[in-house]
Amino acid sequence: MTAYAFLLLAVAAATAFAVLKRRIDRLERDLQALEVRIARLDGRAQAPAPRPVASVRTTIESEAARARAVEAETSMVREDAPTAAPPAPPSPAFTLPRLSFETLVGGRLPIWIGGIALVLAGFFLVRYSIEQGLLGPAARTFIAALFGLALVAASEAVRRLPATRDDARLGQVFAGAGIASLYGTLYMAAALYHLIAPLTAFGAVVLVTLGAMGLSLRHGPPTAIMALAGGFLAPLVAGFDAAGIAPLLVYLGLFGAALFGLAVHRRWGWLALAASVAGLAWTQFLIAVLDGRGNLSAIGLYTMLLAGGASAALPAAGLRNRWLRLAPLLVGLLQLVAIAPGLDFGPLAWSFYLVLAAATLVLAWRDAVYLPGALAAVALLLALEGLGLTAMNRGATPVGALVAALLFTGAGQALAGRGRQWIALALLGAGGPVLVAHLLAPTLLPPLGWGLLELGATLACARLAWMLRSDADDPALTAATLASALLLTVALAQPLPHGWLSLPLALVLGGLALWARQVRAPSLFALPLLWLLAALIAAALPLLDIASAIFASLTGDRLPYRELPLFADLLRVLALPVAAALAFLVADPRAFGRTRRAAAILAGTSAVLLLYTLAKQPLAIATPERFLAWGFVERALFTQAALAAGWALLRAARLPRLARALLLLGLARLTWFDLVLLNPAFVAQQAGPLLAAHLALAAFWCWTLPRLRVPAALLSIAAALAAIRWTAHGTLLTGPIGSLENGGYSAALLLLALAWLGRGIAAGRHDLRLAGLGLLTLTTCKVFLVDAAALDGLLRILSFLGLGVALIAIGWAYSRFLARPAAAPEPPPVT
Template structure:
């Protein structure tokens, strides 16, 4: 009303007349437009004759006024506390008053059972009569909540009275009691239809609380559960009739609350667990049907009763000793979930949840000492989920996933938890049959692209195939079916051309690494010891047959699959590097076998030769891949590994200059010189980048120094440096400097010229500071004379080269300077 009055005041202030009922909408719009235009004209100043001022645009015409509608009263805390809660609490208080009155009469012995029951029934009927009177009295008929509270309290009282009469005092036999419960339920539904949701809520609270106040276990669990089942069924019927989803949900939650209360209260009374299980199964199934019938659209609310039922049955199964009754309850509820999923796809997540909880139940049952019925239940579960899943797999990926889970899940859990149930060949046959069923499903979904069901079907086929084949092989040969799985998944991915399938070979390779953990760990320890300077790593090698059997086959299969650049997807670099590293370790272990360096004498005789051959193999493989421009990343890794081995082992850690090792007695044609010269040759013939040419130059210097050292000491290069050896170093370094300087001038390679000049400078300082200090007399004079003449000649030749180069470049510079721009 305040908003309507404010709107009227605004209209009157603008001077717009209210439309009369007989005016047409067009007339009212024209009148309002004329009024607003006149108001705008009065407020705009008149322009001079020569000015052109645009007229103001009229405001949009507002919609015609409507008749004021009655405004709903706003929600307020005062109205809730002062007007609503007292009535509802009062109704609940009436129910409690009746129950406590009866309980007091029982404890005091004032009244007999029949009188107590009769008084309780009269109390409930009086409350219902009071509700009808409240609907008719002038003082209360304007507030329907009074009648609603009284009717709800009366219904709750009648439910409690019937429970006491039939279950506590046995005043009524089962058949009449059932008829009376149906009658009260019908009356409750009629009153709820007449009075609305509050009456239904009061009846719900009273009906569920009544057994607690009267003593829930006085007559046993069976009558109590029968009472709860009839009462919940009545609530579901009322909720469906009126479309009250909240009532169906509240009834289901209260029912599950009673189940958990009974689980906590029963303790060591196993005879009642079967009744609780049956009640759980019925409640979950009926609630799943009732909620959609009330119009509830929330998918999670509609799935909740089924999921809650599965959880409750799994929790009850140990109390039922995982017997036939426990399995029957679960399988019947799972069948209900599948039936609902067939009728409406919304329930498919509940069916998948049922499968997941079933696998948990199967695992717990197989770990139980008494499991006679569990294998049969696992077979029934497989058929229950797999057959409809395969039949309806074309409907959606969810059905295909259900088929895969039903086909593989119970079988894998049984094999893992109780392998002694069957012989190994029997397990193998079953797993290969299951793999064929999964492969059939994958074949039918091959055109689905990156479909989740296609991926799961491919994985399930590989897993079941590996396990099935492994049952017919010795336990140690698991690597063979894993290698076949890698090749099979790689070929399947290339056939289907689905991007997600190219990542699947990672999984069997990871399984192969896990299964070969011990030999792989031994290889890792071997490499670590070798890097730290162990001279006899051969003694740490695992058995060659063990390495080949556990690691070689899967690694070779994965490396072969890497020939397809799409293989492994985003994981290609990481997993491919890991596979190549394992392959290199295996080759390293194999190359240690021929020489078998198991003693220090054997190491001194052939240690350098073996190490040089391994390093040269890495360098040659990397060089070939880089020159062929195939797998350049792998080629770079191998080349880097070879250079690292050359620097770390041959120049620093195990250099034959410090550690006694035979390199050969022939000058120039010995292992030390040939090894360093080959390193330089690999690098000189690669792409002429600055790092590569720098490494090549350094390796060339190492080869020259090794030639001098070997010529001075023979096959064993250890020992002190003599004066002739020192002079030989200066001579070969000077020759290398002059050669690089000449090649740099001849080919125009600036880096060679700089390298030659730098080496020449270093040799000059060495001669002056080291070599000359060891000479006396004529030898010192002759050395300085020869060095001076050589340096003068080199300087004169290099200056002529620089002058010629500058004259050749000058015309081109002049031409460039004369060109415009």
């Protein structure tokens, strides 16, 4: 305890030193400015006024004659009068040299340390008498009072003594020490020993306070600092809990009020701030020491009054720094939140907080500096509400939160025209407490009750959005719209059955898009994306099931249908928001604003997943038998749908990115599933002529698009080979390759090469001619290297004979084509 007292005294001494240094520096600057001003005034008084030349000449002659006469008289007086000694210069006033280490340690600190030592000497003398039992309570109190009065009398004496009156610090030290001692004496007499009644003690405190104010007016700030340090340290030295917490808080409250009054009277903002810090430090100390053991209601009342009084006193005392003016208010609100659990979140705890919050709003109404404090009060309100609703005993939390919501919402709505911070206050007050209560304590009200409550909060926020409507990017308009949409979504979801969140999400998404079109504010167009994201998050589990099915399919699983979610559930949780998003993307080019591309990707991907799941439903391939009968059919339909849609969009020059994505998807599906992973030639499935038709149709889509000629040629070759395979094997294409089938492949490739060459020659298509020649070369190599090894006798002879004749004919025809002269260009028209 003694170490703590010394620490506080050291802090008080450091504060006093800093204040005195600032005052001395300011006085030195004022003195220099005054000397400069006096010098300027003297110069102006000595400067003669201009006169005419003639009058100046006459004046000079008369003044010279008068000066000669005066000099003669003076010389006669000097000869007759005795020599007189020069007058003694006046004694200078007491001043300290400029601040340095020597003057600080040798001339300034000892006086103040000595004053602190006097106060400690008095306190510890009384404490020693208590411990030793030397004096009774009345004698101890009387001696302490005499000691304080003696110090005050000493302060007046040193002001009058010739040896000390020039050093004002001596009077300041004695006066401050005396005031501190008298405060401590009154605390002992009333709280410790009960020697005087409470009313008498109050009157005595008032008298001492008036005396302290008078002495501070007489001696200046140092006396006030000493009084502050002594008054706040007196209970700590004497034992803060010796007489109970309530009398201590009454004492601290009266002492703080006296200091606030003195600070306001003398415009000492630093004194009001120091009193606030010391008072709130006492509150924090008591909260930590008591640890929830009783008297918390008294501490809460003291905290509320101190924070409110400090917030009113600081500007009246001349303090201009906005954050210093806010500090006591914020600390007081935080301390009330810390006290509330000890009061079981009862009416007292909420009353203290609401009264201080209301005082914050009044201060913010009168001075905009306190607006951040009002916003902080709302944030702390949400923290207090959360603590109360999650506690074992909720106490008055529901009612207190409702009153606080009405308080902040009403103030924000009434003063919304003053600035954006009031709008933020109204939005937080309307939506914050309701949403926190619904999240943490959903059983407080039935679903319909929550819906009505949230609908009322929606109307409050929507009023602000309507008031702020404009085509400008106003953050307040965006915030009001966002809060209204959020509250409306939650309100609409309450009467609906479980799992139908997509309906309010879709409705609000559409409402936001229409509101953005109505207001034309650029920032509002992006808000529907948030509701689309919310819908995707709400449908996360079904989407994960679809992703799992797709992954299983890509890795070779023949029955991915078993991984898919129920299509009815997927429609219920996702279809409506995705449909609404796609509708606005198609109908309004401004929909979703800067996030249009992201919205298109999300909505388009979700729509594809929905269509994929829907397309899997008719065949429902969940068994190996179903896969054997319908597996290839289903894959071919999916692939052709993607290719046809992409082809149609690209030919119509609409949505080129989506068209290219669909074409790439179709070609990737065909390559991976039909030619590599689940090729009907290796995996048993009913393909037959469908494979050839499937590949030929895919080749057709690609032949009509100039950039896909290479995939078109490859697909054409694959279609020809598939036709031969179907002819050789029937509907099931698995099995070995026979010699007749092998020859059929060569014949089909040869015919295809001839068709390309013929079409290329007829249409002048260089790419087709090159493709035909290339395929012809490959076919020739196949016949010589593969087919010849499998044939024997007459078949080999006929094979080579036919190939030779065909090659000769092709070479002759192609050489004739190359030998044709180029067509002469047409002459230009005659003009």
